Amino acid sequence: CDSGDTNTLQVTGRSDPKFYYGSSGSNCGSSDCETDTTPASSSSNTTNTITITLNARTGNSHTVDCDTEHNSGGIDVYQGSTYNWAYTLTNTGWNTDNYQFTSTVTSDSGADTTGWSVTSGLVNGKELTGVDTSLSGTSVATSSIQITPSLTARPGTYSIEMVVSSNNGGAPQNCDFDVIVPQPDLEIKNTDVDFSHTSAWINTRGDTQKVTIYATVRNTGGNIDSTGITTNEVTVKFYADSAPIGTSQVVSLKHGEEKEISVEWNPGRAHTSDEVGLVVTVKVDPSSDIEESNEANNEASQFFKVVRTKSSTPSFFMGFFALIGSVAVAVMLSSYYRNKDSEE
Structure with missing residues (x-):
C-alpha cells in the first residue's frame, strides 16, 4: 500500500474449552486429534470478530501543486516583466519536515536562457508539520514561483520546473509547466487614424489647406522577434493616394506601449464626385523588417474630403481684410498724435 491508503483488518478470536470425541481417536475432538472441523454439539462460548482500520503513513512525504496560469492570466510572458505562478506545498507525511527548492528554465528549441530569473517563493528550510495529530503547526504552505524572462529572450x-526536496529523506516532488514568449505584434486600426479638420480645400491655383494627420500605433506582442530584431526602432509611414507624405518616422514600441504620431499634409488634389474622399493610409513596419505573430494588422486607412474652391481662398480674404484694418488703425493713431502735438 501507499501512504494515505486506508484498509480494514479483521482479527478473529475463537475459543472453545470443550472438546468432543472424534470418530477414530479417543479423548480428542477430531479424527487426527489436531483439528476440530465440526461444530460443538453445544457450547456457551461465542466467536468474536474485531475490526481494526489501518491508515498507512509514510514518515516523510509531500505534494506540490501548481496553478495552470500566472497571476495575470494565461501562459504568455514578456521580456523584462515579472509573473507570479501560485503553488501549494503540503506535508502528507507523519513527521514534521523541511524542504529545499530548486527552480530551472529550459527552452524547447534550445534558445539561450541566460538572464532569466526564476525563484521559488519559499525559502530553503521551510518547515511544515506532519499529519500526526499530536503535533502543532501547519502542514500546508502557499506561495508563488516568480518568473522574469530575459530582456533578450x-x-x-520555455519549460519551468520547480523541484521540492525533503531534507529528511522523503522522495522529491516537482511542479512543471510551459510559458510562451510571443513574437512582436505591431498594430494600427482604421479608427486609429484621425485628422485636424473634417475636410480641406484646394483652389484652382493649387493652394491647399494644411491638414495634420494623427495615427496611434501599438505593440500587443513581444519586444524581440525570432531573428533578434527589437521593437526599439519601428518605422511608420503616411500615404495619400498611395504617395508617401513626408519622411518615415521611427518610434520605440515595447510590449503594451501605444504612441501617437503625426504629420502635416497639403492635399495635392480634390476628390472627385465618384470618390468618398482621398485615401489616407498609415503603415507600421511597411517593409516587414520585424517578424510578427500577425502581419495583417499593420495598415490602416481613412477617407478624407478635399473640395475645390476658386482662386481667392477664404484665408486670402481674411488676411486681406485684416491688413486693411491694421492700416486704418495705424492711420487714425498717427493723425491723433499729430493733432495733439499741434495743440500743445
Whole structure:
C-alpha cells in the first residue's frame, strides 16, 4: 500500500474449552486429534470478530501543486516583466519536515536562457508539520514561483520546473509547466487614424489647406522577434493616394506601449464626385523588417474630403481684410498724435 491508503483488518478470536470425541481417536475432538472441523454439539462460548482500520503513513512525504496560469492570466510572458505562478506545498507525511527548492528554465528549441530569473517563493528550510495529530503547526504552505524572462529572450516555448526536496529523506516532488514568449505584434486600426479638420480645400491655383494627420500605433506582442530584431526602432509611414507624405518616422514600441504620431499634409488634389474622399493610409513596419505573430494588422486607412474652391481662398480674404484694418488703425493713431502735438 501507499501512504494515505486506508484498509480494514479483521482479527478473529475463537475459543472453545470443550472438546468432543472424534470418530477414530479417543479423548480428542477430531479424527487426527489436531483439528476440530465440526461444530460443538453445544457450547456457551461465542466467536468474536474485531475490526481494526489501518491508515498507512509514510514518515516523510509531500505534494506540490501548481496553478495552470500566472497571476495575470494565461501562459504568455514578456521580456523584462515579472509573473507570479501560485503553488501549494503540503506535508502528507507523519513527521514534521523541511524542504529545499530548486527552480530551472529550459527552452524547447534550445534558445539561450541566460538572464532569466526564476525563484521559488519559499525559502530553503521551510518547515511544515506532519499529519500526526499530536503535533502543532501547519502542514500546508502557499506561495508563488516568480518568473522574469530575459530582456533578450527570443520568442518560443520555455519549460519551468520547480523541484521540492525533503531534507529528511522523503522522495522529491516537482511542479512543471510551459510559458510562451510571443513574437512582436505591431498594430494600427482604421479608427486609429484621425485628422485636424473634417475636410480641406484646394483652389484652382493649387493652394491647399494644411491638414495634420494623427495615427496611434501599438505593440500587443513581444519586444524581440525570432531573428533578434527589437521593437526599439519601428518605422511608420503616411500615404495619400498611395504617395508617401513626408519622411518615415521611427518610434520605440515595447510590449503594451501605444504612441501617437503625426504629420502635416497639403492635399495635392480634390476628390472627385465618384470618390468618398482621398485615401489616407498609415503603415507600421511597411517593409516587414520585424517578424510578427500577425502581419495583417499593420495598415490602416481613412477617407478624407478635399473640395475645390476658386482662386481667392477664404484665408486670402481674411488676411486681406485684416491688413486693411491694421492700416486704418495705424492711420487714425498717427493723425491723433499729430493733432495733439499741434495743440500743445
